[in-house]
Amino acid sequence: DAGITQSPRHKVTETGTPVTLRCHQTENHRYMYWYRQDPGHGLRLIHYSYGVKDTDKGEVSDGYSVSRSKTEDFLLTLESATSSQTSVYFCAISESGFPYEQYFGPGTRLTVT
Amino acid sequence: QQQVKQSPQSLIVQKGGIPIINCAYENTAFDYFPWYQQFPGKGPALLIAIRPDVSEKKEGRFTISFNKSAKQFSLHIMDSQPGDSATYFCAAGRSNDYKLSFGAGTTVTVRA
Numbered sequence: 001d002a003g004i005t006q007s008p009r010h011k012v013t014e015t016g017t018p019v020t021l022r023c024h025q026t027e028n029h030r031y032m033y034w035y036r037q038d039p040g041h042g043l044r045l046i047h048y049s050y051g052v053k054d055t056d057k058g059e060v061s062d063g064y065s066v067s068r069s070k071t072e073d074f075l076l077t078l079e080s081a082t083s084s085q086t087s088v089y090f091c092a093i094s095e096s097g098f099p100y101e102q103y104f105g106p107g108t109r110l111t112v113t
Numbered sequence: 114q115q116q117v118k119q120s121p122q123s124l125i126v127q128k129g130g131i132p133i134i135n136c137a138y139e140n141t142a143f144d145y146f147p148w149y150q151q152f153p154g155k156g157p158a159l160l161i162a163i164r165p166d167v168s169e170k171k172e173g174r175f176t177i178s179f180n181k182s183a184k185q186f187s188l189h190i191m192d193s194q195p196g197d198s199a200t201y202f203c204a205a206g207r208s209n210d211y212k213l214s215f216g217a218g219t220t221v222t223v224r225a
Contacts, residue, residue: 004156031211042119042202043157043215050211058212090156100145100206100213104156 003027004105006091012111019078021108023091025071031094032074033102034058034066036087043090049074081112116140117205119216126193127224134188134219136203141184143205147213148177148188151200160201161188193223 003026013019023032034046035058045058047066055066063085065077078085088109092102119136126132136146147162163170163177163186170177174191190197200220204213 033212035215040122040217042115042217045212048212092156094211100147100162100211101159102213104149104158106156107154 004091004093004103006089006105006108008108009106010109012113013081014113015082016080019081019110019112021076021078021089021091021110023074023076023105025074025091025093027093027095027103028071029093029095029103030071031096032068033092033094034064034074034076035090035092036060036085037090037107038087046076046089078110081110083112086110086112115217116214117203117216119203119219121219122217123220123222125222125224128194130193130223132190132193132197132221132223134201134203134221135185136187136205136216137183137185138205138214139184140205140207142207143214144208145206146177146179146186147204147206148175149202149204149215151202151218157202190221193221195223195225197221198223 005024007022033048035043044060049055049068067075091105094102148160149157150160151157161172165181176189179186200218203216206213
């Protein structure tokens, strides 16, 4: 998976609790992305980062926040988890000059009960 | 609202058949059209990509056809094998906008 790890790989949490997912890369790529994958919806962009401390919203950003304090780490936080946020979350990276060639991590399966 | 519409949702073919997946878009600013392949339990992986200045691109048994006037593109898997069974996503992106819009995905099953 191109030097990308995600943690945890599986998590079950209760409604209303905060949750943080971590993406770590060893490729020194500039761009990092968080997607969620749901049946019938494909991959939908939550947030993305184009450098340290530089982030922007994607198409489904409500209820999520992100932070990137180091090139290698991109954190996704669900501030107060809801059942609609039950999903598989993927992190992806791409490098300058090839922004469309995204490399995906192995995913985190999150269940909110 | 999905910017890239993908069909069918799923399809089943016999070994050696040619599954065809179609995608359509509206935004004429899109200028990069990749396809991703995803096996169960794994992240998507870039398979093949095309730009609108060519009408066809082949990589091994995978072929992308592109129709700029119709704003459609498709993936053909020639001589399909059971190992090609996976979910395929089309996507579209724009220059200087480092994001991709993905289709909903097509699950392809190749029967031996």
